[in-house]
Amino acid sequence: MLHPAAPYNEHAVRQEVEKICKEHSLDFEHDTFGNVLAKLQRAGRARDLVLAAHLDHPGFEVIQLLADGSVLVRFLGGVADNYFRCGVPIRLMPGNIAARLWRRKDGERIFEAKLSGADESGGIRRTPNASRIPKGVLPREAFGVRGTPALSIRPTSPTLTLPKFAVWELEDFAVRHGRIHGRACDDLIGVAAILATLIELKRTRARVNVIGVISRAEEVGLQGALNLAAARGVPANSLVVSLETSRELPGVKMGEGVIIRVGDRTSIFDPSATRFLIEIARELKKTRGGFPFQRGLMSGGTCEATAYQEFGFQTAALCVALGNYHNCAERNRIKEEFVAVHDVCGMVDLLVAAAHQMGHYNEVTGRLAQRLRKLLAEGRARLKATAR
Numbered sequence: 224m225l226h227p228a229a230p231y232n233e234h235a236v237r238q239e240v241e242k243i244c245k246e247h248s249l250d251f252e253h254d255t256f257g258n259v260l261a262k263l264q265r266a267g268r269a270r271d272l273v274l275a276a277h278l279d280h281p282g283f284e285v286i287q288l289l290a291d292g293s294v295l296v297r298f299l300g301g302v303a304d305n306y307f308r309c310g311v312p313i314r315l316m317p318g319n320i321a322a323r324l325w326r327r328k329d330g331e332r333i334f335e336a337k338l339s340g341a342d343e344s345g346g347i348r349r350t351p352n353a354s355r356i357p358k359g360v361l362p363r364e365a366f367g368v369r370g371t372p373a374l375s376i377r378p379t380s381p382t383l384t385l386p387k388f389a390v391w392e393l394e395d396f397a398v399r400h401g402r403i404h405g406r407a408c409d410d411l412i413g414v415a416a417i418l419a420t421l422i423e424l425k426r427t428r429a430r431v432n433v434i435g436v437i438s439r440a441e442e443v444g445l446q447g448a449l450n451l452a453a454a455r456g457v458p459a460n461s462l463v464v465s466l467e468t469s470r471e472l473p474g475v476k477m478g479e480g481v482i483i484r485v486g487d488r489t490s491i492f493d494p495s496a497t498r499f500l501i502e503i504a505r506e507l508k509k510t511r512g513g514f515p516f517q518r519g520l521m522s523g524g525t526c527e528a529t530a531y532q533e534f535g536f537q538t539a540a541l542c543v544a545l546g547n548y549h550n551c552a553e554r555n556r557i558k559e560e561f562v563a564v565h566d567v568c569g570m571v572d573l574l575v576a577a578a579h580q581m582g583h584y585n586e587v588t589g590r591l592a593q594r595l596r597k598l599l600a601e602g603r604a605r606l607k608a609t610a611r
């Protein structure tokens with residue numbers, strides 16, 4: 224979470240994912256779209272459990288450096304118009320350059336941003352995480368001429384790193400009172416849950432086949448996941464579980480456990496795969512003397528499960544309740560997102576248990592039918608006796 228990312232600009236956080244994989248001797252590879260596939264294959268030809276999460280978060284792409292030292296940026300992702308207020312601090316990347324949102328250009332989500340160092344109005348404070356634009360880092364020649372077409376950024380020297388994207392200037396990561404706060408809980412919490420699950424399964428030498436699919440550009444229309452699904456980047460018979468943070472809606476509550484997500488804004492997921500996860504959560508509750516979990520239709524957004532399902536994969540989804548969804552807080556303020564640590568740990572526990580039970584999928588999903596048959600038999604005589 225210390226690495227800012229925006230759609231198509233996930234490279235730094237992806238590098239961190241790969242570093243963690245290396246540290247724990249987990250195999251990983253890129254597909255042609257730049258998605259990361261982290262693999263633990265220890266169960267021969269058994270069916271794969273695929274865990275899906277995404278690297279990106281709503282943010283800005285830099286489209287042009289203007290002659291007066293300001294920057295043209297375009298917002299990518301789902302944030303309502305009234306959050307783009309003049310003066311909101313943003314951070315240009317790479318380089319951690321402090322800037323502020325300025326004028327909006329036309330109807331599109333294109334804004335002029337002023338570098339904090341270049342702002343004539345003065346009085347702009349240094350933000351704790353970003354620095355003023357250092358002298359000489361972006362020389363005058365780096366800036367194009369006003370009115371030149373967008374996407375005209377060209378470094379003037381080979382060593383010059385020009386900003387490519389921007390994020391809201393917010394705290395990257397903090398844990399306070401049992402909650403994780405940060406710019407991008409969505410979906411780095413999902414990514415962290417995949418890594419924690421793989422690390423735990425590897426550590427315990429579990430005989431499982433698990434593939435973590437850590438995708439790109441979800442916030443602009445599930446692009447990494449759609450392309451991977453269409454290209455059959457994982458075996459066609461995989462069980463795919465999408466992992467997300469999801470806006471806290473009535474019916475679920477932050478801190479009351481991982482949410483088995485029966486559907487999103489667009490789809491209802493596979494009933495049998497969903498039942499599989501519910502049965503495993505029930506079992507954890509029994510064997511551990513308690514395992515909080517919730518079940519809900521999280522209709523706040525569309526998640527990657529819809530992409531996999533539409534391409535024929537058997538699909539279910541888990542999420543944790545998210546506060547300040549897409550950094551949107553009360554009174555149109557941009558703030559850190561937050562989740563409950565316990566909910567995230569519950570997600571990992573459930574995934575580890577699900578991986579272990581993949582070989583018993585039919586037995587696990589058949590338990591409901593058994594319980595219903597028992598009820599049928601128990602009730603029959605009494606119903607008949609009291610029928611008149």
Ligand SMILES: [Zn+2]
Pocket residue numbers: 277409410441467468
């Ligand atoms: Zn997300």
